[in-house]
Amino acid sequence: MCIRERGKEKPDWLSRALARAGAMPQDEADAAIKAGRVTVNGRVATTPLTPVPPDAVIKVDGHPVRKGAPTHVLAFHKPAGVLTSTARQHRTGTVFELLLPQLPLELNRFTWHAVGRLDVDTTGLLLFTNDDKLVAHATSPETNLPKRYVATVFSTADDAKVEPLRQGMMLDDGPARPAMVRVRDEHTVEVILTEGRHHQVKRMLGAVGLPARALHREAVGDITLDDIPEGGFRLLTDEEVREKLNYSGRD
C-alpha cells in the first residue's frame, strides 16, 4: 500500500493503510494493531504508525489484506441541523451519526471522508469517499468542479442585484471567482461556484443585500440528489465518478 503525493511515493502508515484497503475503519485498525492481531512482512506490528512500504504483506489474524481498494463515493442528502465533521470518531450530532448506521457491512469497513463541508443549516448533496485524493480533486478550485446551490433569500432578488456575483466580487478573504447566477423567482436564487470557501454563498448574497434564509446544494459536478430522501444515501457507480466528477483515479 502506498500513496503518491506530488509525484513521489512514500510509505503509508499501518492503520491508515488498513482503512484504505477497506479491511476495517481506522479506529478499529488502531485497536486491532494494539491487540497484536496485525503483521507486516511476518512481524507483529506494535503501533498504528508502523510504516508500510509499498510491497509489504499485511495480514490481519493471519489473513492477507488485499491492497488497492477501489474508490467509492456516496451521495448523501444532508438534512439541516447536523454538522459536517471530518472525523468519524466525533460522531454525535454530525453527518456520520446519520450515515454510518445505514451502511452495509462491505461499505462500513472503509474510513469515509466528507468531500468539503456544508454549514450546519445547509441542506442537500454532500459526497463521502474512502479516497482522500478524490477529496482533494473535488474541493480544489483548480479542478473547476461546479457546485450548484439554491438560496431562499429574505429580500427581493433581481438580475441587477446579483450582477456583482456574476462579475466576481471582493470578499473579506479575497476575490471570489465570477459565479453563474440565475434568479429563479424573487426569493429564490441559484448560484453555481467552482470554489468553496467558508460560508461563501451566504457571504456573496449577503454582500448584495440578499441575506439567505435557507441554502440547499443541488449538485456537485453532474451528480444531483435526484430522489435520495433527506438523511439517505446512494453509492455512485464507477462511471458516475469518472464521468460526472471527472475523476480518473488515485494515481
Ligand code: URA
Ligand atoms: N456556502 C455557504 O454559505 N454555506 C454552505 O454550506 C455552502 C456554501
